[in-house]
Amino acid sequence: MGSAHLTSLLKITHPLLQGGMSWVSRFELAAAVSEAGGLGVIGAGGMEPEELRREIRSLRAQTTQTFGVNVPLLNVRPDGNAGIVEQLIDVVCEESVPVVVTGAGTPRRFTERLHGANALVLHVVPSVELAQKCEQAGVDVIIAESQEAGGHVSVKGLSSFSLIPQVVDAVDVPVVAAGGIADARGVAAALALGAAGVQVGTRFIATHECNAHPAFKQALLSASSESTAIYCRQAHASRALVTPAVKKLLEMESEGRTVDELIQFRGRGRAFEGCIEGNLDDGLLPSGSGAGLVQSTQTVAEVVAELTQGATRILGDLGKAISPPARGSGTDAK
Ligand SMILES: Cc1cc2nc3c(=O)[nH]c(=O)nc-3n(C[C@H](O)[C@H](O)[C@H](O)COP(=O)(O)O)c2cc1C
Structure with missing residues (x-):
């Protein structure tokens, strides 16, 4: 399809x-x-x-x-x-x-x-x-x-x-x-x-247009390929930027703490604290591992144009790259 x-x-x-x-x-x-x-x-x-x-x-x-x-x-x-x-x-x-x-x-x-x-x-x-x-x-x-x-x-x-x-x-x-x-x-x-x-x-x-706290947006702009991690692997595993709260959760996991202890620490409010209140110490900032590719804050229209027009160009170029002119039809003839 x-x-x-x-x-x-x-x-x-x-x-x-x-x-x-x-x-x-x-x-x-x-x-x-x-x-x-x-x-x-x-x-x-x-x-x-x-x-x-x-x-x-x-x-x-x-x-x-x-x-x-x-x-x-x-x-x-x-x-x-x-x-x-x-x-x-x-x-x-x-x-x-x-x-x-x-x-x-x-x-x-x-x-x-x-x-x-x-x-x-x-x-x-x-x-x-x-x-x-x-x-x-x-x-x-x-x-x-x-x-x-x-x-x-x-x-x-x-x-x-x-x-x-x-x-x-x-x-x-x-x-x-x-x-x-x-x-x-x-x-x-x-x-x-x-x-x-x-x-x-x-x-x-x-x-x-996104309502995320400016500190969250800035954290994405500063992110590198190493900036995200998966935490709480035994209970609703999530990927987020590595903030002090994520470090603590990873530490608790390596210490073999129980799922209940992890859930209790993670709580329900930490994503709100991070994403909306901009609390980068106690909050959680869910993010994909492509965060390191995010270079600037733009309008949605700019992002959509960049993604769609860029992909169209790349796919066109790739098509040409894997289909060189047939032998004898032009410059590559001996
Ligand atoms: C901050 C944040 C919150 C998310 N919340 C939800 C959610 O509530 N429901 C859901 O189905 N997916 C959620 N996702 C996953 C996204 O819908 C999407 O599938 C995912 O972000 C794609 O990966 P990417 O971040 O690498 O682009 C969330 C992702 C992020 C980054």
Whole structure:
């Protein structure tokens, strides 16, 4: 399934999705991405239902383009009490959100209901096995997210180079690649691996439209290839910039501290503290391993143009590079 199928399905110009990011993908960022021809996505993680409703309505006041809402299913409890997740799903159905991105949970639970509300369902997976389960559950588009991604990652997850082509081969629905894509080369590589499109998170944090604290944006600009790490490998593993809080968590892991102790230290508020309050000591700053590629804070329109036009150029040049003129047809004749 190629890019043209994905863009016509989602009614977008470029096969570029902005990853839903708890706390830092609010309506301003999502609206700007949709206006620029990509799919802007409001991250509902951490929001109260009525807050999400206001965000959706504010986005609609800024753009008539297609957009999405990301609802992490992490809070669905084993006893089936979906709690807040159920209420967020109610809101996206009531507000007729056209695209819903789910992840960190089973796709079976909500897909039918979302389809009933005329929403397209995209689900984030780290493996071939889960991608196949999503397809069986009727998911419309699979987002194959590799270990390079910012935020929650699967510890058993693969890197993009091996994950994307294997997921593409295993399912018939369009596959979007996510994880570590922060410039045009990453976009071109993902398409070359067979993805129909890309989902980019971290790169969009360093934009004027993103509500992240300036200290978080600056930390991304200062980041190198060594600046992120995966922590809490036994309990909802995540990739983030290595702040003192992440160092402490890594230390606790190497000391063999229990999962409960790790969860207790991580708490629920540290990502908010880092991303929104700019507390780089106690806070967490989820970020993909491509952070070292983020060089400047730009407008969303500039980032979208750079990623899409750059990838088009690279793929064109590569086509010419691997197809030299036939022998005897020109300068290489002896
Ligand atoms: C700050 C931050 C918060 C995120 N929050 C969520 C989330 O709430 N739900 C989700 O499905 N993915 C979340 N992600 C993952 C993104 O949607 C996206 O897949 C990921 O950022 C892609 O990798 P990249 O950051 O290397 O581009 C988050 C990522 C970041 C960086």
